[in-house]
Amino acid sequence: xxxxxxxxxxxxxxxxxxxxxxxxxxxxxxxxxxxxxxxxxxxxxxxxxxxxxxxxxxxxxxxxxxxxxxxxxxxxxxxxxxxxxxxxxxxxxxxxxxxxxxxxxxxxxxxxxxxxxxxxxxxxxxxxxxxxxxxxxxxxxxxxxxxxxxxxxxxxxxxxxxxxxxxxxxxxxxxxxxxxxxxxxxxxxxxxxxxxxxxxxxxxxxxxxxxxxxxxxxxxxxxx
Amino acid sequence: xxxxxxxxxxxxxxxxxxxxxxxxxxxxxxxxxxxxxxxxxxxxxxxxxxxxxxxxxxxxxxxxxxxxxxxxxxxxxxxxxxxxxxxxxxxxxxxxxxxxxxxxxxxxxxxxxxxxxxxxxxxxxxxxxxxxxxxxxxxxxxxxxxxxxxxxxxxxxxxxxxxxxxxxxxxxxxxxxxxxxxxxxxxxxxxxxxxxxxxxxxxxxxxxxxxxxxxxxxxxxxxxxxxxxxxxxxxxxxxxxxxxxxxxxxxxxxxxxxxxxxxxxxxxxxxxxxxxxxxxxxxxxxxxxxxxxxxxxxxxxxxxxxxxxxxxxxxxxxxxxxxxxxxxxxxxxxxxxxxxxxxxxxxxxxxxxxxxxxxxxxxxxxxxx
Numbered sequence: 001x002x003x004x005x006x007x008x009x010x011x012x013x014x015x016x017x018x019x020x021x022x023x024x025x026x027x028x029x030x031x032x033x034x035x036x037x038x039x040x041x042x043x044x045x046x047x048x049x050x051x052x053x054x055x056x057x058x059x060x061x062x063x064x065x066x067x068x069x070x071x072x073x074x075x076x077x078x079x080x081x082x083x084x085x086x087x088x089x090x091x092x093x094x095x096x097x098x099x100x101x102x103x104x105x106x107x108x109x110x111x112x113x114x115x116x117x118x119x120x121x122x123x124x125x126x127x128x129x130x131x132x133x134x135x136x137x138x139x140x141x142x143x144x145x146x147x148x149x150x151x152x153x154x155x156x157x158x159x160x161x162x163x164x165x166x167x168x169x170x171x172x173x174x175x176x177x178x179x180x181x182x183x184x185x186x187x188x189x190x191x192x193x194x195x196x197x198x199x200x201x202x203x204x205x206x207x208x209x210x211x212x213x214x215x216x217x218x219x220x221x222x223x224x
Numbered sequence: 225x226x227x228x229x230x231x232x233x234x235x236x237x238x239x240x241x242x243x244x245x246x247x248x249x250x251x252x253x254x255x256x257x258x259x260x261x262x263x264x265x266x267x268x269x270x271x272x273x274x275x276x277x278x279x280x281x282x283x284x285x286x287x288x289x290x291x292x293x294x295x296x297x298x299x300x301x302x303x304x305x306x307x308x309x310x311x312x313x314x315x316x317x318x319x320x321x322x323x324x325x326x327x328x329x330x331x332x333x334x335x336x337x338x339x340x341x342x343x344x345x346x347x348x349x350x351x352x353x354x355x356x357x358x359x360x361x362x363x364x365x366x367x368x369x370x371x372x373x374x375x376x377x378x379x380x381x382x383x384x385x386x387x388x389x390x391x392x393x394x395x396x397x398x399x400x401x402x403x404x405x406x407x408x409x410x411x412x413x414x415x416x417x418x419x420x421x422x423x424x425x426x427x428x429x430x431x432x433x434x435x436x437x438x439x440x441x442x443x444x445x446x447x448x449x450x451x452x453x454x455x456x457x458x459x460x461x462x463x464x465x466x467x468x469x470x471x472x473x474x475x476x477x478x479x480x481x482x483x484x485x486x487x488x489x490x491x492x493x494x495x496x497x498x499x500x501x502x503x504x505x506x507x508x509x510x511x512x513x514x515x516x517x518x519x520x521x522x523x524x525x526x527x528x529x530x531x532x533x534x535x536x537x538x539x540x541x542x543x544x545x546x547x548x549x550x551x552x553x554x555x556x557x558x559x560x561x562x563x564x565x566x567x568x569x570x571x572x573x574x575x576x577x578x579x580x581x582x583x584x585x586x587x588x589x590x591x592x593x
Contacts, residue, residue, distance in 0.1 A: 093279040120313045126300045128327025129375050138326075142317045166294050 001187070001195045004070075010202060013179040016091055020098030021152055024106055028155070029148055032110020033140065037119075054104040061100055062168025069093065069169065075195020083207075087169075094170035094177050098159035106155040107139035116138060146218065153214035159205060180206075228409040234280030234290070236583060243267065243433040253410045255424030255441060257417070261530065262430040264413045265310070268381045271411065272307050273300030284409070285376055290418060305368030306408070308519045309591050310382040312362040314354035320365050321350040327373030340371045343405055344398055360391045371406060377403075378410045384419065392419075396562055417441075418462045418503060436450055461551050463487070467498045476522070477578055483547035488522040489580035500582055506554040508579035511541065512572045513563065523575035527551065529567050543573060 035047060053061050053196040069076045069087045079085040087093050117140055141148070148184045170177040172186055180203045187196035227250040236243040243263040256264050259514055269291065271274040271282055279292040289298050313321050324346075328337055341347055344364045354362060363383055365576045370378060383399065384392045400423060412419050420427050428438035439481045465479035468486070479502055489502060515524065527543040530550070541553045551573060565571070 119314070120309060120311070121267075121315060123272075123300075124307065124309065125315075125326065126274070127272050127303070127305060129301045129304070130327070131301060141313060151411045157417070192462075 001183075001192070005142060006198065006202070008175065009180055009183045009199065010206075011179055012094075012177075013160060013181075013206075016094045016098050016162075016179055019092075020102060020157045020159045020162075024101045024155065025152060028103055028151070029110050029141075030108035030114075032107045032148075032151070033114045033136070033144075035111045036114035037140075050107050051104050053101050057162025058162070059168055062097060065093075065100065065165060065169045066095060068214045069096070083184055088215070089169075089171045089177060091170065091171065091177055094162075094166045095177060097165035097169050098162045100156045101162050101165055102155035104149045105158050109151025109154055110144070110148050113144035113151065116147065117143040133183065145215040149192075150214055150218050153210060153217070157210045157214070160206060160210065161203070163217060185218035226286045229283070230265075230409075230411070232271075232283060233281040234277040234282060236266065236275065236277045240431060241266075242291070243430075244271075245428075245430070245435050247428055247429070247435065247438065249426050249428075251424075253412060253424045254424075255288045255414060255420040255427040255428060257414060257420050257427050258430035259415055261432070263433040264415075264430055265381055266433075267330035267430070268307065268379050268411075268413060273298060275301050278293055278504055287376065288592070303464050304376045306375030306378045308363075308366045308370050308375055308380045309379070309385050312354075312386075314362055314365055314369070316352075316354050316356075319350065320346065320352055320354070320357070323354065323365055324350075324368045324372045326369060329374065332343065333509045336374070337372050340368045343401060344368050344371075357484045358391075359387050360395045363387065364587040367398070367402060368381060368568035371402065372385060373407075375408065379408075379413075381413045382412060384416070385414070396422070416460070416522060418460055418501065421462070422501070431493060460505055461509075463502050463549065465499065465502045480514075481547060481548050481549050483545075485525065485547035485549045487575070487580055488577045489582070492579055492582050503581050504551075504575055504579055506540065506552045508575065509551065509553045511543075511553050511563075511565075511572040512574060516573055516574060519574065521574045523573075523580070524575065525551070525573040526573065527571060527573060529565060529569050529571055531567060532565075545573075 008064065031046075031050065035043065035050075036121060068072055069079070070089070071077055071080050076087065083095065087096070121139050121143070122135050125139045130138065161181055162179075164175070166179065166182065167185075172178055172182045174183075174186070178186065180199055184196050184199045184203065187193070187199060228320060230247060231244050232247045234243070234245055241263070241494060243266055258264055258404070266275065271276055271284075273289065275296060277292065279291070281288070282290040287303075288294075289303055290296060300473050315326065315541060316434070318326065321341075324337060324341065330482065341350060344367060346361070346364055346368055349357060349361055349365065354365070357365065364385075367380075367383065380399065384395055387395060396419065399412075402408075404421065410423075412420070412424055424441050426438070427441040429436045445525075463485065463591060464480045465481055466479050467477060469478040470491065472491060475491050477491045477495050478486055478488055480486045487502060489505075502533050512522075527545040530542055530544050531542040533540040533542070539555055539557050539559075541550055541555065543553060553573060
């Protein structure tokens with residue numbers, strides 16, 4: 001594996017993780033807010049469903065995704081035949097896998113962040129004539145922002161290291177779907193220990209930097 | 225400001241707490257009085273529209289906010305009520321000016337907001353953020369924010385409740401100033417009889433979610449003076465007095481209650497009224513068995529112990545003076561125990577002049593001067 005191939009893996013890893021996090025950012029923040037602020041029938045069921053990808057074996061999650069997006073299944077067939085989107089065994093599939101496994105972390109962090117915003121402030125805003133959308137963007141979100149950003153960083157870190165679900169739905173195709181985690185695995189089973197070591201060091205540096213940044217951000221936010 | 229009709233006939237239940245009220249009164253400033261847990265704040269939230277009554281009617285002036293029979297329930301954001309919660313609840317991420325402007329009409333409110341800021345003496349704080357404000361400043365900003373939204377009614381939910389006593393004396397004149405300047409009907413919630421007697425022209429008392437009485441504040445609360453209902457604060461003894469003598473050379477003036485209790489208090493040269501209320505904190509009174517000699521306090525009052533109350537580490541001793549005024553004295557339990565005081569025993573109360581204060585009824589131009 002030459003430097004260009006390693007750089008290609010690193011770029012694809014970032015591409016997959018960033019895309020995955022961008023896809024779940026909106027729904028994750030919104031769902032976190034809903035779970036923090038609304039009590040509704042079936043809330044526990046929703047919370048359990050959201051947490052499921054966190055506790056299921058990643059390969060099981062990957063298998064579920066494969067069933068969903070496979071061309072042999074109605075939804076996958078619809079995407080391929082009607083829209084011309086071939087998902088399985090592409091980097092997009094890897095991004096979907098990363099998004100699904102990161103989603104619970106983002107929702108949990110956002111739910112906590114919005115729960116920490118005193119509801120009294122939203123009530124005061126309401127008494128001052130502010131509607132629901134304005135209240136969210138002028139009071140709830142700005143005050144929960146630090147927790148939300150922490151959740152996004154946490155989801156990004158989880159997406160960087162995703163392996164099990166990705167192999168199921170995206171495969172491990174060098175130059176096409178191979179990410180750092182998959183690259184390490186391939187190198188090890190092919191007895192290319194030196195390559196595996198290099199990729200592992202890169203993974204550690206990226207993960208360390210992301211976590212260091214997010215933890216540092218939280219500490220800075222707490223000090224404020 | 226004209227009289228306004230306040231009509232609450234409502235029922236609210238949650239878990240084991242229930243609130244039932246039936247009030248129909250015409251006044252400018254209506255007070256809700258009662259101990260903690262009586263349902264005062266719940267009533268505020270019902271009026272604001274943040275909670276929904278099970279059934280009933282909420283009508284202030286001509287505006288019907290809630291009517292279960294006619295299925296009317298105006299959303300909180302459309303009620304135009306200026307609500308000042310007990311803890312101020314300022315938006316911590318917005319500057320003072322942005323807090324004040326939050327509910328204001330963007331197009332037309334500029335000069336009015338400047339007027340509000342001026343009245344509440346907040347000019348020096350507008351670029352600061354809430355965490356850097358003192359407790360009194362936070363309350364004034366919350367008041368300014370409510371006023372800037374041009375409300376039809378002002379709801380003040382224990383606006384001084386989170387402040388210590390010296391700060392209450394500083395902030396209270398602002399409330400009176402707001403009442404006189406903006407001419408907005410006010411619903412004032414408090415557990416302090418002194419505040420209620422000074423600001424309100426009608427009061428109803430809530431206990432455990434039930435209306436127990438209603439009427440003129442001075443008549444209704446006279447028997448409760450000096451008593452802090454929830455025991456969180458130091459009780460304040462309040463005396464209705466008349467000014468009897470000015471002694472500028474000594475820096476004092478003499479006032480007397482209807483019963484003839486004479487107190488020497490610090491001279492207040494800017495005060496024009498000859499009558500009003502004078503307060504003395506229960507913790508500012510020293511209790512002695514014998515007449516003390518050679519002390520600086522000018523007020524030595526003889527009285528008889530009527531009753532003991534114990535709350536936390538304190539004992540509250542009620543003493544009836546020779547003029548039949550009741551005074552509450554706060555001491556530690558240990559002190560009361562050491563002296564082995566008993567009910568019916570004669571004692572002397574020592575009150576320094578500097579601990580006696582006029583309860584301000586007319587706001588000075590700047591209470592910080």
